[in-house]
Amino acid sequence: MNSFSAIQRPDIIRKITGSEFDLLVIGGGITGAGIALDATARGLKVVLADMQDFAGGTSSRSTKLIHGGLRYLKQLEFKLVAEVGKEREIIHKNAPHLTRPEKMLLPIVKNGSFNKFSARLGMWVYEWLAGVKKEEWHQVLNAEETKRAEPLLIKENLSGGILYYEYRTDDARLTLEIIKEAVKRGTQAINYMKAVEFIYKNEKICGAKLRDELNGKLYEVYAGCVVNATGPWVDELDDLEKKHDTHKLHITKGVHLVINKKKLPVKQAVYFDTHDRRMIFVIPKGEKAYIGTTDTFYEGSLSNPGITPEDKSYLLKCVNNYFSCNLTSGDIESGWAGLRPLVNKKGKGPSEISRKDEVFISESGMIIIAGGKLTGYRKMAERVVNKVVEKITNERPEKFLPCTTDKTILSGGGTETAANFSEFEKLKMSRGLTLGLRQEEIKELIYRYGSNIEELYTIIESFLKSVPGSNEKDIPVLLKAQIIYAIEKEMCQTPSDFFIRRTGMLYFDIETVKRWGAEASLLMQKILNSEDKLKDRFDAELKKSIEEVK
Numbered sequence: 001m002n003s004f005s006a007i008q009r010p011d012i013i014r015k016i017t018g019s020e021f022d023l024l025v026i027g028g029g030i031t032g033a034g035i036a037l038d039a040t041a042r043g044l045k046v047v048l049a050d051m052q053d054f055a056g057g058t059s060s061r062s063t064k065l066i067h068g069g070l071r072y073l074k075q076l077e078f079k080l081v082a083e084v085g086k087e088r089e090i091i092h093k094n095a096p097h098l099t100r101p102e103k104m105l106l107p108i109v110k111n112g113s114f115n116k117f118s119a120r121l122g123m124w125v126y127e128w129l130a131g132v133k134k135e136e137w138h139q140v141l142n143a144e145e146t147k148r149a150e151p152l153l154i155k156e157n158l159s160g161g162i163l164y165y166e167y168r169t170d171d172a173r174l175t176l177e178i179i180k181e182a183v184k185r186g187t188q189a190i191n192y193m194k195a196v197e198f199i200y201k202n203e204k205i206c207g208a209k210l211r212d213e214l215n216g217k218l219y220e221v222y223a224g225c226v227v228n229a230t231g232p233w234v235d236e237l238d239d240l241e242k243k244h245d246t247h248k249l250h251i252t253k254g255v256h257l258v259i260n261k262k263k264l265p266v267k268q269a270v271y272f273d274t275h276d277r278r279m280i281f282v283i284p285k286g287e288k289a290y291i292g293t294t295d296t297f298y299e300g301s302l303s304n305p306g307i308t309p310e311d312k313s314y315l316l317k318c319v320n321n322y323f324s325c326n327l328t329s330g331d332i333e334s335g336w337a338g339l340r341p342l343v344n345k346k347g348k349g350p351s352e353i354s355r356k357d358e359v360f361i362s363e364s365g366m367i368i369i370a371g372g373k374l375t376g377y378r379k380m381a382e383r384v385v386n387k388v389v390e391k392i393t394n395e396r397p398e399k400f401l402p403c404t405t406d407k408t409i410l411s412g413g414g415t416e417t418a419a420n421f422s423e424f425e426k427l428k429m430s431r432g433l434t435l436g437l438r439q440e441e442i443k444e445l446i447y448r449y450g451s452n453i454e455e456l457y458t459i460i461e462s463f464l465k466s467v468p469g470s471n472e473k474d475i476p477v478l479l480k481a482q483i484i485y486a487i488e489k490e491m492c493q494t495p496s497d498f499f500i501r502r503t504g505m506l507y508f509d510i511e512t513v514k515r516w517g518a519e520a521s522l523l524m525q526k527i528l529n530s531e532d533k534l535k536d537r538f539d540a541e542l543k544k545s546i547e548e549v550k
């Protein structure tokens with residue numbers, strides 16, 4: 001099995017530079033991850049590279065929902081509603097630990113986006129198109145019932161509500177589990193490796209020069225086919241081409257803010273109208289709730305879109321108008337800004353541009369995928385890999401397997417896990433309790449790691465047997481075990497990788513990051529066996545990450 005350990009980086013680099021691949025995927029967000037898994041499962045020899053951490057772009061900055069596609073109904077995108085509805089079911093089946101159905105409340109207010117009639121009609125059409133299963137059909141509430149479902153709603157103007165199902169996910173972890181599954185099946189994957197130049201043979205792209213962003217070294221990687229899956233960076237990468245095309249993307253920015261539930265004590269996820277006729281979410285998560293999203297055209301740094309004072313005051317105003325609360329910017333604990341890579345359509349407002357994906361082929365043969373959603377990643381990958389296979393089989397006689405990712409259980413999905421998740425939960429809960437973990441901690445681990453939780457338990461057991469005495473002995477055992485697992489099994493290179501994309505703590509548990517960040521940096525430096533200066537770099541980078549989310 002290929003390694004996905006940060007410690008094995010030199011060995012992985014030797015492997016990716018030492019032979020020719022069928023496919024080089026540039027970009028390790030959910031789009032590139034899905035393509036790598038699909039192509040590997042069909043029998044192609046694949047390498048996947050990202051210039052930052054995996055999911056370091058939009059794929060860790062979404063609303064974290066596997067949508068059924070309700071909002072596309074407003075844009076009359078019936079085909080898209082049908083596709084994402086079916087995809088939601090597939091993702092749930094293949095990664096039950098990372099996708100959980102949850103009731104979403106759609107309040108109906110006077111002069112809102114929906115009245116009772118249009119909301120019910122919309123729901124029926126949506127549930128029919130998306131193939132929503134009967135036990136998850138919507139429920140209609142009167143004003144009193146709506147207020148009981150979410151007591152924080154302001155009562156005036158409320159005429160009723162609808163409860164329907166959305167599926168929650170952890171976008172970054174979903175991306176990682178797809179990559180882990182791809183690596184298990186043969187993909188070579190590496191982060192912090194930036195494509196800086198293309199290599200050509202007879203005017204056709206046959207590889208790329210990759211720069212190691214950790215030390216500046218350059219490497220050449222050769223492949224029969226190259227895919228540009230760089231999300232918001234699609235045009236930037238395309239610009240490296242000798243004959244680059246016109247720009248394909250329109251970038252819009254979306255911001256989410258995290259508030260402590262003591263200040264915003266919502267019981268229930270709510271999808272509600274804004275004063276400027278948009279709709280946004282408030283979603284409770286543990287002791288926090290997050291609000292989002294904005295949707296504004298964006299030009300600026302793609303790596304650090306940033307949260308502006310205007311973004312904050314817009315979202316706070318939306319919530320203060322709709323709920324009995326009086327939030328101020330001092331109540332914001334954390335947040336994130338993400339960029340939507342939308343396919344360019346002139347003359348449309350940010351919220352009107354379609355979320356559909358499109359595949360392009362450049363003059364030199366590079367396959368480019370633009371647009372799309374987290375939810376539709378698998379189908380997007382299927383379309384791209386069909387093109388890759390077509391290209392390769394036009395050039396040499398070879399047979400590849402058909403697409404099987406609808407039945408490919410992702411890492412952490414585990415066969416028994418997928419078959420009976422509640423039984424699996426019970427088993428892992430009782431084992432976690434014997435290791436001295438608290439119920440809430442175990443629940444979080446089950447949803448974060450799925451069937452891979454056993455590997456965490458084994459690390460924890462080894463600590464319980466060993467005699468304490470190292471410098472970082474004060475780090476809670478659970479945090480330490482997760483750091484070790486992230487480095488050895490999930491190619492975690494820096495504390496920000498760990499606190500943002502491996503665990504989401506920077507967003508939803510910033511107190512722990514502030515309390516243990518320095519110790520975590522020291523532990524990571526020791527495990528990675530690097531020079532002393534690394535700890536200073538880690539500390540500075542983590543400090544910057546903490547500042548950025550405020």
Ligand code: FAD
Pocket residue numbers: 026027028029030031032049050051052053054055056057058059060061062063064065066067193194195196229230231232233237252253254255293337338339340341371372373374375376
């Ligand atoms: P990215 O995740 O950005 O990945 C591209 C990767 O390419 C990056 O990691 C980057 O580092 C890498 N890269 C760039 N240039 C290079 C290079 N030269 N060399 C190597 N690597 C490179 N969808 C849903 O289904 N549900 C939601 O709830 C949802 N909410 C959203 C909310 C917001 C605010 C936003 C912005 C989007 C949301 N989406 C949602 C859409 C979804 O998040 C995106 O469609 C998806 O994450 C895009 O993934 P991607 O892999 O195409 O891009």
